[in-house]
Amino acid sequence: MPTISAKGQSMPESPIRKLVPYAEAAEKAGKKVLYLNIGQPDIATPQVALDAIKNMDRKVIEYSHSAGFASYRNGLADYYKSVGIDVEASEILVTTGGSEALIFGFLSCFNPGDEVIIPEPFYANYNGFTNIAGVKITPVTAKIEKGFALPDIEDFEKLITDKTKGIVICNPGNPTGYLYSKEELEELAKIVQKHDLYLFADEVYREFCYDGAKPYSVMNLKGIEQNTILIDSVSKRYSMCGARVGALISRNKELISTALKFAQARLSPPTLAQIASEAALKTPQSYFDEVIEEYVDRRDILVDGLNEIEGVFCPKPKGAFYCVAKFPVDSTEKFCQWLLEEFDYNGKTVMMAPASGFYATKGLGKDEARIAYVLEKSALKDAVECLREALKVYPGRVEVPSTAAERSI
Amino acid sequence: MPTISAKGQSMPESPIRKLVPYAEAAEKAGKKVLYLNIGQPDIATPQVALDAIKNMDRKVIEYSHSAGFASYRNGLADYYKSVGIDVEASEILVTTGGSEALIFGFLSCFNPGDEVIIPEPFYANYNGFTNIAGVKITPVTAKIEKGFALPDIEDFEKLITDKTKGIVICNPGNPTGYLYSKEELEELAKIVQKHDLYLFADEVYREFCYDGAKPYSVMNLKGIEQNTILIDSVSKRYSMCGARVGALISRNKELISTALKFAQARLSPPTLAQIASEAALKTPQSYFDEVIEEYVDRRDILVDGLNEIEGVFCPKPKGAFYCVAKFPVDSTEKFCQWLLEEFDYNGKTVMMAPASGFYATKGLGKDEARIAYVLEKSALKDAVECLREALKVYPGRVEVPSTAAERSI
Numbered sequence: 010m011p012t013i014s015a016k017g018q019s020m021p022e023s024p025i026r027k028l029v030p031y032a033e034a035a036e037k038a039g040k041k042v043l044y045l046n047i048g049q050p051d052i053a054t055p056q057v058a059l060d061a062i063k064n065m066d067r068k069v070i071e072y073s074h075s076a077g078f079a080s081y082r083n084g085l086a087d088y089y090k091s092v093g094i095d096v097e098a099s100e101i102l103v104t105t106g107g108s109e110a111l112i113f114g115f116l117s118c119f120n121p122g123d124e125v126i127i128p129e130p131f132y133a134n135y136n137g138f139t140n141i142a143g144v145k146i147t148p149v150t151a152k153i154e155k156g157f158a159l160p161d162i163e164d165f166e167k168l169i170t171d172k173t174k175g176i177v178i179c180n181p182g183n184p185t186g187y188l189y190s191k192e193e194l195e196e197l198a199k200i201v202q203k204h205d206l207y208l209f210a211d212e213v214y215r216e217f218c219y220d221g222a223k224p225y226s227v228m229n230l231k232g233i234e235q236n237t238i239l240i241d242s243v244s245k246r247y248s249m250c251g252a253r254v255g256a257l258i259s260r261n262k263e264l265i266s267t268a269l270k271f272a273q274a275r276l277s278p279p280t281l282a283q284i285a286s287e288a289a290l291k292t293p294q295s296y297f298d299e300v301i302e303e304y305v306d307r308r309d310i311l312v313d314g315l316n317e318i319e320g321v322f323c324p325k326p327k328g329a330f331y332c333v334a335k336f337p338v339d340s341t342e343k344f345c346q347w348l349l350e351e352f353d354y355n356g357k358t359v360m361m362a363p364a365s366g367f368y369a370t371k372g373l374g375k376d377e378a379r380i381a382y383v384l385e386k387s388a389l390k391d392a393v394e395c396l397r398e399a400l401k402v403y404p405g406r407v408e409v410p411s412t413a414a415e416r417s418i
Numbered sequence: 419m420p421t422i423s424a425k426g427q428s429m430p431e432s433p434i435r436k437l438v439p440y441a442e443a444a445e446k447a448g449k450k451v452l453y454l455n456i457g458q459p460d461i462a463t464p465q466v467a468l469d470a471i472k473n474m475d476r477k478v479i480e481y482s483h484s485a486g487f488a489s490y491r492n493g494l495a496d497y498y499k500s501v502g503i504d505v506e507a508s509e510i511l512v513t514t515g516g517s518e519a520l521i522f523g524f525l526s527c528f529n530p531g532d533e534v535i536i537p538e539p540f541y542a543n544y545n546g547f548t549n550i551a552g553v554k555i556t557p558v559t560a561k562i563e564k565g566f567a568l569p570d571i572e573d574f575e576k577l578i579t580d581k582t583k584g585i586v587i588c589n590p591g592n593p594t595g596y597l598y599s600k601e602e603l604e605e606l607a608k609i610v611q612k613h614d615l616y617l618f619a620d621e622v623y624r625e626f627c628y629d630g631a632k633p634y635s636v637m638n639l640k641g642i643e644q645n646t647i648l649i650d651s652v653s654k655r656y657s658m659c660g661a662r663v664g665a666l667i668s669r670n671k672e673l674i675s676t677a678l679k680f681a682q683a684r685l686s687p688p689t690l691a692q693i694a695s696e697a698a699l700k701t702p703q704s705y706f707d708e709v710i711e712e713y714v715d716r717r718d719i720l721v722d723g724l725n726e727i728e729g730v731f732c733p734k735p736k737g738a739f740y741c742v743a744k745f746p747v748d749s750t751e752k753f754c755q756w757l758l759e760e761f762d763y764n765g766k767t768v769m770m771a772p773a774s775g776f777y778a779t780k781g782l783g784k785d786e787a788r789i790a791y792v793l794e795k796s797a798l799k800d801a802v803e804c805l806r807e808a809l810k811v812y813p814g815r816v817e818v819p820s821t822a823a824e825r826s827i
Contacts, residue, residue, distance in 0.1 A: 010644040010670070011583065011614050017526040017676040020683070053477045062690060063472050068462045070658035070694065105514050105662065108684040116550060117426040121530065137683025141525060143552075174420065205420050235419045249479035251689025253514065253662075261419070267426040274429070274546025275517040279688040280660025281471060285479065 021136045024366020031349035032360050040353045043392045046362040050383045052248040055296050061288030072277040077103020081287040088290055094228045102257045102268050103278045107213050107242035110257035114238050115142035117267040118207045125175040126168055130367035132183045148369035156324035157185035159193040165200050175207035181214040184367050184379040185333050186326020191225040198230040213242040214329040219305050222327045235261045247289040252282035307382040314393030320409050331381050333364055339405035341378040354398045430545045433775020440758035441769050449762045452801045455771040459792045461657040464705050470697030481686040486512020490696040497699050503637045511677050512687045516622050516651035516664035523647050523666055524551035526676040527616045532583040539776035541592045557778035565733035566594035568602040574609050584616035590623040593776050593788035594742050595735020600634040607639040622651040623738040628714050631736045644670045656698040661691035716791040723802030729818050740790050748814035750787040763807045
């Protein structure tokens with residue numbers, strides 16, 4: 010039998026994969042599992058997008074241009090202008106989800122053996138995309154005690170070697186929900202410029218900013234226009250994760266024309282989903298207003314509820330729909346498994362994603378978990394209650410000193 | 419400005435890319451361009467697939483399972499059984515087009531620097547997919563004089579080094595239309611088994627076999643069950659190229675679980691297109707009967723017409739909807755450009771794909787072109803007439819001895 014490739018062997022598995030059989034067993038045992046482990050929102054896709062598909066009058070589902078429909082790229086340019094990002098259609102490449110944008114971007118910018126710095130905890134699939142390109146991730150740790158703010162620029166500086174070719178950020182962040190300020194990003198720009206690095210910014214949660222906070226795009230940072238790559242997706246914005254439509258955006262023409270060669274090899278992004286995505290550009294502001302209001306309520310129920318539990322600490326995020334919480338337990342891997350396998354409260358239990366899978370540094374995040382607040386409010390109330398009761402009886406509970414510093418964030 | 423990666427630089431451009439501006443200029447000049455250069459059929463997508471999209475009652479376009487909808491994978495297993503390929507749903511991974519299936523397959527099986535043998539001329543995008551995986555293509559030349567039959571096994575044997583890890587075939591073939599016989603494939607199986615290679619077979623044109631010929635799948639070759647990977651796609655079968663739904667199929671469980679890790683990183687194949695693809699499994703046989711009849715007529719008009727032109731030679735393909743023809747010209751790159759730039763017949767001209775882009779060996783195919791017969795019959799008649807007239811006046815015309823051997827195929 011022929012052997013599997015080295016890359017195939019080192020390709021990481023999903024951090025929650027190990028828990029899936031326990032969740033299935035819990036369901037089988039009649040428990041209601043509250044799934045807080047994945048970023049699949051329950052919010053309805055805008056009607057205008059669904060209608061475009063239903064009313065489609067094409068007789069042949071043809072390839073689109075490899076860079077996406079021209080009309081959609083023009084529409085996207087208008088959308089970006091409307092959110093303060095001044096880009097032309099020619100600077101936009103439509104991709105099969107944000108995932109493909111990252112893969113094409115990494116393949117275009119990095120050689121095998123190159124290093125990219127990523128603040129951890131980070132979206133676990135970055136491990137897979139860098140593995141495809143043969144790139145090594147150098148993590149710089151963001152601290153839960155600081156609410157996962159951007160690590161000090163000196164911390165980045167220390168990690169730069171002659172192999173360092175880029176920095177990757179997610180803003181607002183998955184898994185932390187942290188929203189970088191303009192000042193933090195300007196600090197980052199200095200180091201990008203100084204070492205002539207690529208700066209990838211995954212801004213797919215742009216619309217999900219709370220408490221009046223405004224997102225600041227890396228596309229507006231001065232002096233690094235040729236270094237900056239914006240990664241985007243319709244998945245979260247319009248609650249159409251299954252569409253698989255994203256975008257790679259850069260003012261670096263050589264980069265766009267290189268990424269286009271990868272795009273030509275795979276022929277075209279999905280046509281049906283582009284029809285839906287183009288129509289979604291007409292989503293009324295009221296849709297977003299309602300969605301944001303809903304997420305703020307959900308966040309408050311979840312995060313405030315968690316922080317009221319003795320020994321739990323959860324920074325309150327200003328963006329996205331995730332948070333990372335610290336639990337007074339021996340290990341969240343064990344705790345999450347125990348919740349599914351051994352526990353229920355009024356027939357319900359909770360599935361969370363242990364945070365260790367979001368850290369590249371071994372040993373970090375082992376008492377943390379990522380929680381997505383993508384369920385309705387009543388389910389989130391139940392989840393908080395469930396966790397409160399669980400922590401009263403979990404055998405691996407440990408006592409954690411609750412510091413004033415932690416509580417003050 | 420940071421540098422583009424080596425892979426990005428070596429990523430090949432589409433072989434017809436250079437001609438596109440000339441086609442656009444021809445259109446602008448008021449000529450009708452008959453596009454025979456691409457494999458985008460004009461055949462209608464089955465109504466049952468379009469209806470499934472129009473009647474969709476989902477409120478949220480959610481991710482599917484990373485391996486595809488369970489119901490679709492089960493339906494696909496039934497479809498494969500119906501065409502004589504006995505596979506289970508667990509042996510099928512739904513991908514974003516056949517392109518992604520090839521990328522995941524190559525990344526899972528091959529290390530950078532490994533070699534794969536591919537009969538040339540071959541589908542030009544294999545260059546891109548092997549480039550992504552860092553794999554080197556070793557071409558083995560199929561001869562137009564032999565109708566592009568499988569090269570002798572001794573020719574393969576000579577090319578095998580300690581770096582050779584696989585063989586890739588396309589059957590029926592793009593660009594040649596050649597359909598490998600069971601006997602040819604059994605010869606291939608011997609060398610695959612002897613050297614324990616992976617055998618990738620791109621069988622996306624399975625339904626397009628003519629003159630009573632039946633396709634034989636590599637999945638039915640004995641003794642190499644763990645070596646064989648079937649690449650499939652709905653693009654051509656149901657004329658829905660823009661759906662971007664394909665499949666990677668293998669009985670090698672380790673390979674499927676490895677490819678699944680790549681699939682998990684990109685989350686899910688497109689949901690809307692999977693709905694259409696699953697419905698397309700119910701396409702009535704009458705649809706295929708009509709399509710095949712249409713393609714046979716088109717092929718006969720085109721290939722018989724070409725062979726009637728003095729100095730032109732085109733083997734008659736038994737599958738797919740392409741042929742490669744030899745022209746009495748100095749260079750088909752020049753001829754194809756001249757057709758667009760300098761020529762028209764009754765206001766019409768033809769766009770073809772110069773065949774040199776389908777050969778890996780430099781210098782081969784320079785008097786050949788790939789022609790896709792994806793236009794209606796009257797347009798193909800016009801195209802043949804146009805080529806006949808063009809060859810009377812093309813300044814780069816050369817005299818080619820028309821050998822009996824060539825004419826006898």
